[in-house]
Amino acid sequence: MRSRLGGGLVMGVVAAAIGLALYGQAEDRAALRQMGGAEAPKSTGAAWEAAPWDELPVSVPRTLPVTESASEVDGLLELRVTEAGRPASRAQVRLYKRGGRLPETGQVDWRLAGAGATGDDGRLLMPARAGAYLVTAHAVGKAPAWRELVHPLSGNRTPVHLSLVTGGGLTGRTVEQGSGQPLGGAELILTPHVSLWEPDARADVPSEERVTGQSDAAGRFAFEGLAPGLYTVAARAPGSFHVTEWSVRIPTDEARVLALPDPDDGVGRRKPRKAPSQELRCGI
Known part of the structure; x- marks a missing residue:
């Protein structure tokens, strides 16, 4: 009887912990989607693993996530995003792990390794395993910023600075x-x-x-x-x-x-997927 009660108690604690973690991730995602509709977080930002990007058009394929997530033991990226020298709060940050080039296409095998939003101080701590990465930052009214980096072994901290500017x-x-x-x-x-x-x-x-x-x-x-x-x-x-x-x-x-060039007559012809738009804008 004691064994059954003990097992039930452990399962209850685990379920509660998972529930709290999922609840916290949902709140982070909601805050990021609002982008300025609520007060920015007071900490150094909110990060989570492989966050969805609901604002992307349906036709844009999502980058697949990494197969194994990182933890603080693997090391941290100390991300800082600024705009005209001032902290850029609530900037959306995406971290892509850079793989080798695929032999069939010659394209880089990109994997989404993390995502999050900066806090009031324009900072964000993000766990990352050792490897080569591309990190990008997006903010309303500004052009995206990006930077390549190499995160070393031994659980080090790697500082990364991204500066947002007005787009062309x-x-x-x-x-x-x-x-x-x-x-x-x-x-x-x-x-x-x-x-x-x-x-x-x-x-x-x-x-x-x-x-x-x-x-x-x-x-x-x-x-x-x-x-x-x-x-x-x-x-x-x-x-x-x-x-x-x-x-x-x-x-x-x-x-x-x-x-x-003119479309090939009778070869590879197809209808456009959607009607032409009146204006083209940045896809993000």
Whole structure:
């Protein structure tokens, strides 16, 4: 009888602990989604493992989480996010673990290793295992910031500083190659070059950090809130699988004319997934 009572008591304590942990994570997620609708936390931020990003469009694939989560024993990232030299509270932070390049696609095997929001002091402590990472920060009205880092072994603390700035824009038109006629409904993807380790490699970031959209019926497009730097702009005409790429440096005041080849007649044709939007914005 005592054995059964003791076992029941232990199971009750474990269930209560799990319930409290889940409740705390739910509160953190709700606070992050509000983004300014409530008072910011007074601590050094709130972090959790592989948080969902409900604000992303349905068409943007989510980066898979790491297979094994980190704890404070593995070490901590001491993240600090600022804006014009001042602490940036409630900034959304994402941590991506960088794997090798996949042989079938040549793309980096990114894994979501953590996410959270900074506190009033612009700081966030995040557990991380040893390895190479990309950390990004997002805040309303500012361009995203990113930084590569290597977190060492032995449970060290790694300081990381991200500075948010006002974003730049990119405008232009998509036209038919040869005729120069407006080409509406072209799909566009902007991928920033963020790697200092592979400066000559193809631009590659997790899908959540890319910027996507379409030109309108007249072929016009306008991206806003872009962080300064070099981008690869990939575009394709509606009904075609042929992708054309350009390199663009932001900021720029020059409107770009992107000439796309005609869709292949009877080969690889398909309808656009959605109607062209009137304006393209930053995808985050």
